Amino acid sequence: MAQAQGGYYVPHQSYWPIIGTIGVTALVVGIAMYLEGMALGTWVMGGGGLITAWFVFGWFSDVVSEGVRGLYSDQVDRSLRWGMIWFIFSEIMFFAAFFGALFYARMLSVPWLSGEDPATSRLLWDSMALNWPTAGPANAAMEWRPMGPWPLPTINTLILLTSGMTLTIAHHALKDDNRTKLIGFMWATVLLGTLFVGLQAYEYYEAYVHLNLRMDTGIYGSTFFMLTGFHGMHVVIGTLMLLVITLRCMKGHFDPKSHFGFEGAAWYWHFVDVVWLGLFIFVYIL
Structure with a gap:
């Protein structure tokens, strides 16, 4: 049973960590099996995903x-x-690794292969001249176009910045105990996050169908989809978090002095906003 020791809450024994371990392990193994073309991969991945979802819902419900x-x-x-x-x-460290990969490719690998480092250029790709964005020397003949900043990425930038503003307004409304304003701006934030995900899905459609930009489009395609794809996944997670927080606001779970659940989700969402600004500058503009 749960008990308090010295004013610190000690939860009762929980089986959720075991269930989470089973679910995440099955999910990762299933993804690996699917990528290897194994017949059971889809079933293992789907089962792992369902168990993981059950684990997240159950443990968070307890908290x-x-x-x-x-x-x-x-x-x-x-x-x-x-x-x-x-x-x-x-x-932050997670995304720093991916931004580092982009930096290495753009600022080091491409110049080296283009002659800045004579030994690297002569031994690996003699007489090859590359300029960013590039799919790399092995895909030099591939016909594709990079994704520019206009219009979809710019619109999505404005959407995320606006969502950060609506979330901040909702936070101040919570501190002022204005529940009507709080709930209204929280729903606005959730809708803006959902709109961002929808527009990014359409952007991917445009990239595949009209730009021939795919995950196998060399170094540019891999870094583009790696950075924007993982960010999009974080937006989906953040939107779900904000949806749960909005429903909790409607149930009156928070008050002006005690609302860390709200603040934790807000911190995460503002982090997602900042990462997108870095993506917009270094992936789409520069």
């Missing part, structure tokens, strides 16, 4: 219930905040 019942002390609140801070830091 929400504990918070609503007032079981969390100020010390627990500080622990949750630090946990969220370190989680976002890990996400």
Whole structure:
């Protein structure tokens, strides 16, 4: 049973970590099997995805219930905040690796292969001249076009920036105990996040059908879809988080002095906004 020790809430024993381990393992193994063309890959991946979804819903439901019942002390609140801070830091490192791959390809590999480093150019791709964006020397004859900043990426940038504003307004409304304004601007934020995902899906359609830009379009295609795809996944996760927080706001789970669940989701969403600004500049414009 759950108990309090020194004012710090100690949860009861939980089976959710075991279920989460099984679900995530099955999901990853299923994806690997699918990529290898194994017949059972789709089933294992689907089963792992369902178990993972069950695990997330169940464990988060328990945490929400504990918070609503007032079981969390100020010390627990500080622990949750630090946990969220370190989680976002890990996400920063995650995207830093992909931005680093883009930097390496653009600023080091392409110049080296184009003659800046004579040994590299002569031994690997003699007389090859490359300029970014490029699919790389092995795909030099491939016909494709890069994705420019206008119109879809620019529109999506404005959408995400606007969503950050509506979320901030909702946060101030929560602090002022204005539930009508809070719920209205939270729904606006959720709708803007959903619109962003829809427009990015259409952007991918345009890339594949009209630009011949695919994941196998050399180094440009791989870095483009790696960065924008992982960011899009984070937008989907963030939108789901904001949807849950909006429903909790409607149920009155938060008050002006105690609302870390809201703040944690807001921190995550603002992080997603900042990452997109980096993507917009270094992937679409430069």
